[in-house]
Amino acid sequence: LTLKTSFPHVLRFLVCAICLYIGFLICGWVVFSPYHIKFRKLSMASECLFSIVNGDDMYVTFSSLSDKSSTAIWYLLRVYLYIFIALFIYVVISVFIAVIMDNYENLKNYYENGFPDTEVQAFIKEGGELPLTEVFNHVDKANTWQNWFFCIFPCLACLRRNQRVNSEENDKQELLETV
Numbered sequence: 001l002t003l004k005t006s007f008p009h010v011l012r013f014l015v016c017a018i019c020l021y022i023g024f025l026i027c028g029w030v031v032f033s034p035y036h037i038k039f040r041k042l043s044m045a046s047e048c049l050f051s052i053v054n055g056d057d058m059y060v061t062f063s064s065l066s067d068k069s070s071t072a073i074w075y076l077l078r079v080y081l082y083i084f085i086a087l088f089i090y091v092v093i094s095v096f097i098a099v100i101m102d103n104y105e106n107l108k109n110y111y112e113n114g115f116p117d118t119e120v121q122a123f124i125k126e127g128g129e130l131p132l133t134e135v136f137n138h139v140d141k142a143n144t145w146q147n148w149f150f151c152i153f154p155c156l157a158c159l160r161r162n163q164r165v166n167s168e169e170n171d172k173q174e175l176l177e178t179v
Contacts, residue, residue, distance in 0.1 A: 006103035013099055017092050024084050025049055031080075035073050036065055052081065053088045 025046055032039040038048040038061055051057040062081065065074055110116070117125065 002100065002104045002107055005107060006100045009099050009103065010096065013096060017088075017096070020087065020092070021049065024080075028080060028084075032073070032077060036061075036077065038064065049084065052085060055089075058085075 025042070028039050028049065029042050029045040033041075033045075039045045048057070048061055052061060062078070065077055
């Protein structure tokens with residue numbers, strides 16, 4: 001149930017995380033492809049970044065920079081990889097877990113304190129629908145044809161009730177005006 005309710009939130013978050021991943025992927029492929037063996041092709045760069053997220057192959061990725069690269073590229077690769085590791089291992093995975101845990105806490109709270117009202121239940125509580133006892137209050141034992149008529153068309157009974165309530169309110173106002 002937790003996974004079912006958290007699926008839309010996780011899906012929205014994954015769209016953002018995939019956009020970040022693709023941005024890092026293209027940046028690494030464009031900048032480091034001439035200097036690093038693991039960034040020569042887009043698919044190889046994606047495999048490299050994915051293995052870094054999983055914690056594999058970190059040492060080889062850091063150490064396999066070619067000899068023809070400058071010290072600026074060496075430092076840029078380090079900064080790029082540290083930012084990627086920090087962002088994806090610490091932030092993205094933690095937020096992913098937090099989204100699921102938030103939905104779990106909400107469901108646990110609902111089971112302890114009751115589920116919130118649906119839109120239909122809130123409409124009924126506001127007085128949008130009469131309870132059955134109120135619908136059948138108009139039943140007059142003498143006129144059976146009216147009883148059947150109001151049972152078939154209960155909305156007319158609501159109109160009749162509203163007229164009765166309005167006439168009672170008018171009577172109260174007249175009484176207050178006379179006093």
